[in-house]
Amino acid sequence: MKILIIAMYHPELVRGGSQQVAHELFQGLKDVPGVESVLLCSADHNSPAMFKSGARITGFDQRENEYLFLSHDYDYVWQKLPLPLQAQAFAEFLKRINPDVVHFHHFMTYGIDYLTLTRSILPKVRIVFTAHEFLTICAAEGHMVRKTDGALCEQASQVRCHQCLPHRSPEEFFLREQWMKAHLQAVDIFTVPSRFMVEFYARWGLDAEKFLHVPNGLQMPPLPAQAARPARRNRFGFFGQMVDVKGLHVLLEAVNLLRAEGFEDFAVEINGENIHFASPERRREVEAFLAEEAQRPLAERRVSFNGGYHHGQLAARMARVDWVLVPSTWWEIFCLVISEAWHFGRPVIASNQGGPAERITDGKDGLLFELGDARALAEAMRRAATEAGLWETLAGGITPPTSREAMVQGYLAAYEAARRKQKLAAE
């Protein structure tokens, strides 16, 4: 069986969850007998050095079966690439690779119409689509968070979407839905990393029967040697992108509240980057906080900023904290950070919606607090830092996160489901 995996960006060029998972899958499939996998990742203006004159698809860094799709002039409104030569190159690539399965982990930088194009070029191929967010449903970055008031959105409609993006008419959103659904018809099986997503897609009109739940699995770094047990469990860590929906502002507000209450027996470490993708207001807010914090005498500092980190630094960064905080203000589809925290035996304190709410059982393997509520987070942090035995209880409740091998098996099951589905349809 030959599997072509399609990802937005190569994770070594641009970091991000969906490309990381796609790459993990590609690596994992190498260990499966009888399976050949090919990885096609896009590169765009973020990686100008990857472009070669006249080339539309190239190899990548002398890696076997890894290719780059050189995308430019992408139309983010309709999610399509207005370049016929690029479409032809993709069509040729499909014919040349001639896979049994084309597994899309994203469509951005290619175009949602590449699903239909794939079906058109390879009518019998099994098409599997993994939704890592809600981009087909939601034009506001696929977050399903209302731009009007920051509330979580459970139902897209042409009027509601227009309210979020007023420069686009309701008619345009009506058409967007038709356009997206027309192309999603080419898909045999959808997979989602969290179960709650199925309900969203079904509510939107897709057939829930076509969905499978395949949690993301990562190849984790080896665990460090057992460190001495700290006397206190009052160190909190934030890991991730410093964009608005990750809720860093909620955490900083919680720190302010704890200080105001006179509780200062804690430390917060922020590990993250890409603050330039945050909104200007949030960026100002976060940067002002960190600057003020840096001015405090060392003994009064509660928050320290460590910057970004690479995979190899994860163990060291995790070793510095007891708890991992996930204060996201969106649905937080899966949250690889939870997997990472669990791998290192760190209980997670997270917002009580979406992926975290599905994965964490409050009081068993972590704590959940009301999404967006800084006071609720402050209370959870205070309890975590002060309640004797809590850390040990929750850390003991942690189940190991899904492994890469388990994820690979999940996707192989999806490919098999797609085969059965096609067979049924043919009969």
Place this chain on the structure above:
Amino acid sequence: MNDGTTGKAGETPPPLVTLPEFDEESYLRLNPDVLVAVAVGKFRSGREHYEHYGRVEGRLAVAPRDLPRDKIIITARPGCAEEAPPVPAGAVDTIKLSSAGGLFVAGWANDSLDRLDTVELYVAGWSIAFSASGLARVRRPDAEQAAGLNIPYALGFWGFIYAGRRLPAGTCNVVMRLKSGAELSLIVNIEPLDDLELRGTVLNHLATAQYTGPAYFNAVSSIGRAIGTQLVDFSQMLTRKAVSAPYIERFHQSGRTPKASVIVCLYGKPDYLALQQALFSQQAEAQDYEFIYVCNSQALAEVLLRDAAIAQLAYGLDITLILLGANAGFAAANNLGAVHARANRLIFMNPDVFPKGAEFARRHLAQIEELPASRTDIFGAALYYDDGSLMHAGMYFEADTIPGFTLGQKEDVTILRVEHYGKGAPPQDATLLRPRPVPAVTGAFMSMNRAWFEALEGFSQDYIFGHYEDADLCLRSLEAGRPAWLADLRLYHLEGKGSARQPVHEGASAVNRWLFTQSWMEPLRETLLGPAPTNAALAEAKR
């Protein structure tokens, strides 16, 4: 020029003779201008004025005894004097001349008391006199202020004429002549302009002008006396030019014979080709249709060529792309599309029209096979809004009349309006959706037997850009005995979202409404107005 009061007195006045009919005190009382002239020393006495000017002017020199009470009496015979009336206040804002001989003039004249008669243009080699009755009159608040008028008055004017030949531009002597004979003479440089640009300028002017009364009626009626005909002629010439050298590229798979040709006129927005192809290709039997996109926007050429190539690869329907170098308008673009269609069934469809349900394409073809020709030679479908409600199910006509005084004219003005059955109605209203003959169907979706379309000579290219040519075609079909039908078919129409609309289109719409009224008022008046017309051909078709 000498008005008597401004004339200088002679050095040696003639000897004064006592005239029995002359009374100095009465003369000065009756002629206050003379009183002033004497006071400032222009004349030594009223009598001197009388001798030199007053007598000839017929001025009264003696107060009539027993002056009638409460009644105006005339103390001079107007018109007897050879005096020239005062120069009117006014200005010419612009004179634009296009290469094919379209001539546009705009300005203002204070003719609130003495009406404008002609605006004459004298240029080396040619001249023209615009009759004021053929000029459009518009408000010019700046001129009203300059003229000290306290009530709104249409001091502005503009005119357009199509000479149909190249004329030299250059310096122009403009004479604005009022009814009294007063005239204002000005020297203005004529601005040479591209033909298309001039059409845009004129239509824009029409759409954005200010009026003293209801704006739309004023706009429509202001062009009725002369400008409308000239604009239609001028635009026809531009249309012929635009369609004379199209660029055509075919994205076809060999060996296909389409059963229906869908002709789509594009303007301003390129997005809809890809969207329409993606959605239509999902239809059962979509492969029996070919699409002919005729693009009226030069700037979209590159994008459309790309999108058509991708669409052919991804969706596989046959596409013919016809690119025009200028906006030929809806009618000419569709007529041109029809020429390049391969099927005997023509569908005229807007880019923002999409099938409602997956069976539209199949059902459309089935209806043509199953129903009698009288029902399928020309038919439309029920169109829906994106919000789920009915947009309309067929069209009919209404006439709107407005009193002439609101437009500052004697005659009342009536203009025709195209109205729609079931605008915004619940989606499943059986009365609205039942198949039936209707006065007209919209060009947003119109299915026609090709032979019948050709017999009717297609859409009338008299209409500028778009609007009313669909109703015009349906009415010509009805006149020829075949009313349009509303078929049991449903589509979405995201009205107005498929093209970019600007003030020039509003201007064109006003011209078209005038033209449509001009062409169809009489035939419609008796039996075809209102939602339930009594027209015999419609009644016959219903039977």
